[in-house]
Amino acid sequence: MSDTEKITGALEQLFAPEDAALQQALVAAKEAGLPEIQISPLQGKLLQVLAAACNAQKILEIGALAGYSGIWLARSLPAHGTFITLEVSAKHAEVVRQSLDRAQITARTKVRVGAALDLLPTLQDEAPFDLIFIDADKPSYPQYLDWALKLSRPGSIIVADNCIRNGQALVEPAAGDTGSTAALYTYNKQTATHPRLRSISLPMSDGNHTDGYNISVVLPEA
Numbered sequence: 001m002s003d004t005e006k007i008t009g010a011l012e013q014l015f016a017p018e019d020a021a022l023q024q025a026l027v028a029a030k031e032a033g034l035p036e037i038q039i040s041p042l043q044g045k046l047l048q049v050l051a052a053a054c055n056a057q058k059i060l061e062i063g064a065l066a067g068y069s070g071i072w073l074a075r076s077l078p079a080h081g082t083f084i085t086l087e088v089s090a091k092h093a094e095v096v097r098q099s100l101d102r103a104q105i106t107a108r109t110k111v112r113v114g115a116a117l118d119l120l121p122t123l124q125d126e127a128p129f130d131l132i133f134i135d136a137d138k139p140s141y142p143q144y145l146d147w148a149l150k151l152s153r154p155g156s157i158i159v160a161d162n163c164i165r166n167g168q169a170l171v172e173p174a175a176g177d178t179g180s181t182a183a184l185y186t187y188n189k190q191t192a193t194h195p196r197l198r199s200i201s202l203p204m205s206d207g208n209h210t211d212g213y214n215i216s217v218v219l220p221e222a
């Protein structure tokens, strides 16, 4: 076991132990044949720390998969809070509903099925969201950022996963490149330079691969 793996294991044990509902969400995902591309326990705990920092009462997630990150997020809310997650796959959404149900947090959660870019305009009456977590199709990240700004308030926190990609998301792409890493580069660049955002992308390594969150705080309008 590498030093990074040992340190990650110790940190998970101390700060982010998984309970039965989180473990069962992973089992359910596997049984349903879903890809194992959920966040890590430490990333889940970091979302909860950020939710506490912005006193989150309403959280929006783009990209639910099997509800693993959704459990971390919904649990960071008070009982009267609202967690909305957007998922394009009806099959994934069904697993999400079951996972949230097992975690006994369905009362504060809403699973909306459809392409996020179609659903986001329908959320304006439910905004502002205090925390927005972006973790869906990468080419749409720049558009998700536009929507996150529309659906947030000063002090809201916007988190986007996979913004390092072993450094590829930090390399300026060739003109006309419309791929995932090009969009992630655009996302990094936009958040680094946007006048209403204070942002950072944080490298997180599992010993083999370095990826990580981009974290942005929405500033008041000047």
Ligand code: SAM
Pocket: 037, 038, 039, 062, 063, 064, 065, 066, 067, 068, 069, 070, 086, 087, 088, 089, 092, 114, 115, 116, 117, 135, 136, 137, 140
């Ligand atoms: N946040 C999840 C977690 O950590 O447990 C992982 C999400 S997974 C990386 C990405 C999810 O986004 C998949 O379930 C995929 O079906 C969904 N997705 C992809 N494109 C989407 C779109 N256009 N709108 C909504 N969801 C989308």
